[in-house]
Amino acid sequence: xxxxxxxxxxxxKTYQSGDRRIxxxxxxxxxxxxxxxxxxxxxSGSGKSTLLNLLAGLDKPDAGEVIWGGxxxxxxxxxxxxxxxxxxxxxxxxxxxxxxxxxxxxxxxIGSAERARAKDLLARVGLAERSHHLPSQLSGGERQRVAVAxxxxxxxxxxxxxxxxxxxxxxxxxxxxxxxLGLCADTGTALVLVTHNAAHAAKTSRQLFLHNGVLQSxxxxxxx
Amino acid sequence: MPWYFYLALKQLxxxxxxxxxxxxxxxxxxxxGVALLVVSTSIMGGFGYEIRRMIVDTQGEIQVVAQGAxxxxxxxxxxxxxxxxxxxxxxxxxxxxxxxxxNKPSFPAIxxxxxxxxxxxxxxEKYVRLGSLDDLDDDxxxxxxxxxRSLGASLGSQVELYSPLLIxxxxxxxxFLPRTVKVVGIFEIxxxxxxxxxxxxxxxxxxxxxxxxxxxxxxxxxIKDGANEFEVADAINRVLPGRDQRAITWFEANADFQSxxxxxxxxxxxxxxxxxxxxxxxxxxxxxISVVRKTREIGLLRALxxxxxxxxxxxxxxxxxxxxxxxxxGLIISWLVIYYRDQIVRVVAGLTVGQxxxxxxxxFAHLPSHTTSFDIVVITVGSIIISxxxxxxxxxxxxxxxxxxxxxSE
Ligand SMILES: Nc1ncnc2c1ncn2[C@@H]1O[C@H](COP(=O)(O)OP(=O)(O)O)[C@@H](O)[C@H]1O
Ligand SMILES: [Mg+2]
Numbered sequence: 108x109x110x111x112x113x114x115x116x117x118x119x120k121t122y123q124s125g126d127r128r129i130x131x132x133x134x135x136x137x138x139x140x141x142x143x144x145x146x147x148x149x150x151s152g153s154g155k156s157t158l159l160n161l162l163a164g165l166d167k168p169d170a171g172e173v174i175w176g177g178x179x180x181x182x183x184x185x186x187x188x189x190x191x192x193x194x195x196x197x198x199x200x201x202x203x204x205x206x207x208x209x210x211x212x213x214x215x216x217i218g219s220a221e222r223a224r225a226k227d228l229l230a231r232v233g234l235a236e237r238s239h240h241l242p243s244q245l246s247g248g249e250r251q252r253v254a255v256a257x258x259x260x261x262x263x264x265x266x267x268x269x270x271x272x273x274x275x276x277x278x279x280x281x282x283x284x285x286x287x288l289g290l291c292a293d294t295g296t297a298l299v300l301v302t303h304n305a306a307h308a309a310k311t312s313r314q315l316f317l318h319n320g321v322l323q324s325x326x327x328x329x330x331x
Numbered sequence: 332m333p334w335y336f337y338l339a340l341k342q343l344x345x346x347x348x349x350x351x352x353x354x355x356x357x358x359x360x361x362x363x364g365v366a367l368l369v370v371s372t373s374i375m376g377g378f379g380y381e382i383r384r385m386i387v388d389t390q391g392e393i394q395v396v397a398q399g400a401x402x403x404x405x406x407x408x409x410x411x412x413x414x415x416x417x418x419x420x421x422x423x424x425x426x427x428x429x430x431x432x433x434n435k436p437s438f439p440a441i442x443x444x445x446x447x448x449x450x451x452x453x454x455x456e457k458y459v460r461l462g463s464l465d466d467l468d469d470d471x472x473x474x475x476x477x478x479x480r481s482l483g484a485s486l487g488s489q490v491e492l493y494s495p496l497l498i499x500x501x502x503x504x505x506x507f508l509p510r511t512v513k514v515v516g517i518f519e520i521x522x523x524x525x526x527x528x529x530x531x532x533x534x535x536x537x538x539x540x541x542x543x544x545x546x547x548x549x550x551x552x553x554i555k556d557g558a559n560e561f562e563v564a565d566a567i568n569r570v571l572p573g574r575d576q577r578a579i580t581w582f583e584a585n586a587d588f589q590s591x592x593x594x595x596x597x598x599x600x601x602x603x604x605x606x607x608x609x610x611x612x613x614x615x616x617x618x619x620i621s622v623v624r625k626t627r628e629i630g631l632l633r634a635l636x637x638x639x640x641x642x643x644x645x646x647x648x649x650x651x652x653x654x655x656x657x658x659x660x661g662l663i664i665s666w667l668v669i670y671y672r673d674q675i676v677r678v679v680a681g682l683t684v685g686q687x688x689x690x691x692x693x694x695f696a697h698l699p700s701h702t703t704s705f706d707i708v709v710i711t712v713g714s715i716i717i718s719x720x721x722x723x724x725x726x727x728x729x730x731x732x733x734x735x736x737x738x739x740s741e
Contacts, residue, residue: 156739160735160738163634165633165634165734165735165738166733166734166735184636185635185636186636190634190635192631192738194627196627196628196630196631196738198338198341198628198631199345199628200341200342200345200346200348201341201345201346202346202347205341205346209334209338209632209635210635212334212337213334213632213635213636213637213641214636239347241345241346241347
């Protein structure tokens with residue numbers, strides 16, 4: 108088996124709130140292979156976002172380690188990773204095309220090749236005609252599709268999606284997931300998808316559950 | 332273009348928005364401050380410049396003065412004119428006389444000028460509005476406009492001059508008749524005080540009236556354009572024959588007046604610069620609000636790979652750009668105000684006190700303005716720096732946000 112593109116080993120995270128310590132992650136192990144799609148489900152507050160932020164290198168684990176691509180540094184985050192969030196996070200002053208391009212701007216310069224790529228991505232998420240619209244002129248589903256295009260702009264090896272359909276109605280959510288999975292499959296990009304939706308999870312190659320601070324491959328045991 | 336510069340530009344001038352209201356309002360404060368600073372320093376500078384011009388036009392850049400009278404002025408003039416930087420010198424005598432026209436007395440200042448040389452030094456003919464300097468002789472005078480107006484005298488009027496010497500003579504029971512002279516000109520310099528009550532006569536007439544003989548009071552000196560009046564005055568001081576004789580510049584001759592003007596200018600500058608500071612504080616508060624409002628976007632930018640320092644730069648750049656926009660706007664406003672200042676003054680005066688009343692208090696016939704590039708540079712650079720500083724606190728707040736916390740915030 109080839110080297111995993113992302114691995115987490117014995118990752119722990121504890122939050123201090125007041126004088127209460129909450130251990131949210133108590134030893135998470137995860138290995139994601141190239142082009143693999145993994146879904147993570149779990150109750151609200153079970154630590155899914157916390158885990159995703161650790162995987163993204165936005166936060167540091169209290170113990171354990173997260174390794175990218177066999178040892179890449181944090182400085183490659185923007186080209187190694189793409190992220191999609193529940194509430195889109197588009198920049199309101201920029202139109203759809205500019206929002207997609209911003210991911211590239213932060214990494215380096217913009218040329219005609221990058222513009223063409225951004226337009227192509229917008230076309231692939233079905234927004235070719237809307238590329239000059241501001242986020243405020245787009246529906247929720249359209250905004251999330253712009254965010255998907257942005258996540259893929261830098262040709263990442265891995266996309267982390269945190270409940271990308273959480274703010275969308277069911278049908279819109281389905282189509283966004285369809286697009287995300289399709290694009291990842293086309294480009295050979297690995298995906299970690301946090302979701303509450305069993306149907307969406309079922310479309311990924313591996314389904315995991317976060318329960319009691321650890322990842323497991325079966326839903327939480329039914330309480331007696 | 333670095334991405335944080337691009338984003339700063341876009342936040343101030345959003346895509347597809349025709350009128351960036353936030354940017355306009357933030358820039359407006361700076362613009363008003365800058366405009367007020369430029370206009371007021373220009374007007375203050377204008378007063379100073381006009382006064383200098385009038386003084387220099389009517390007195391020359393340098394005057395040679397003495398404790399008493401200057402005897403043998405020709406000798407002094409010959410020495411002075413040899414000094415490098417000096418163009419010409421002319422003798423003059425000053426005093427006060429009583430002037431009577433149709434039994435109406437007045438007590439104007441009188442200046443006796445040497446007809447042969449005066450025009451090389453003093454621009455009198457420029458200010459003679461009626462009649463001509465050429466008609467002036469030992470039996471005629473030129474009156475300032477407001478003196479002529481208050482006496483009701485005009486060209487051709489015969490007026491009588493009584494000198495202080497007359498009183499001396501009376502004490503000795505001597506008879507000394509007043510001189511009857513003809514008005515051959517009316518002059519107006521444009522400064523109420525300078526035009527108030529002045530008579531110009533020939534030096535000979537003045538010497539007669541004051542019993543000066545061949546002596547004079549001052550020697551007025553014109554220097555080359557661009558020559559430094561202080562250096563030339565020093566050089567003249569080294570060649571003056573009399574111990575009590577001294578060359579002073581127009582600036583020293585009017586030192587009290589000049590330092591008051593300068594002090595006023597600094598005070599106005601100091602006070603008005605607070606408008607820019609207040610405007611910068613309002614920029615700071617709106618940028619701080621923007622940081623709070625955009626916390627999640629800041630988190631996203633961090634997630635996309637932006638560093639805290641670049642986020643900070645984005646806010647500093649916004650302060651800087653607002654400073655530039657505001658300052659440019661202010662310069663444009665101030666240019667318009669200065670260009671239309673007379674119209675503006677007329678409208679404002681008309682609405683408030685009425686034009687006539689206003690002009691009576693008002694020293695100049697036109698609102699003068701003299702903008703120095705030094706003032707402009709100080710104001711421009713200062714307000715841009717202050718605006719950029721206003722971005723620092725918001726920038727620091729934005730940079731300090733933890734990406735995870737920023738993304739979590741609702
Ligand atoms: N900064 C924080 N301080 C204290 N508690 C936190 C913080 N961030 C998250 N938590 C807590 O950690 C738990 C997991 O949160 P999160 O990862 O957002 O859950 P999920 O995404 O699965 O809903 C929650 O109980 C939450 O209240
Ligand atoms: Mg969550």
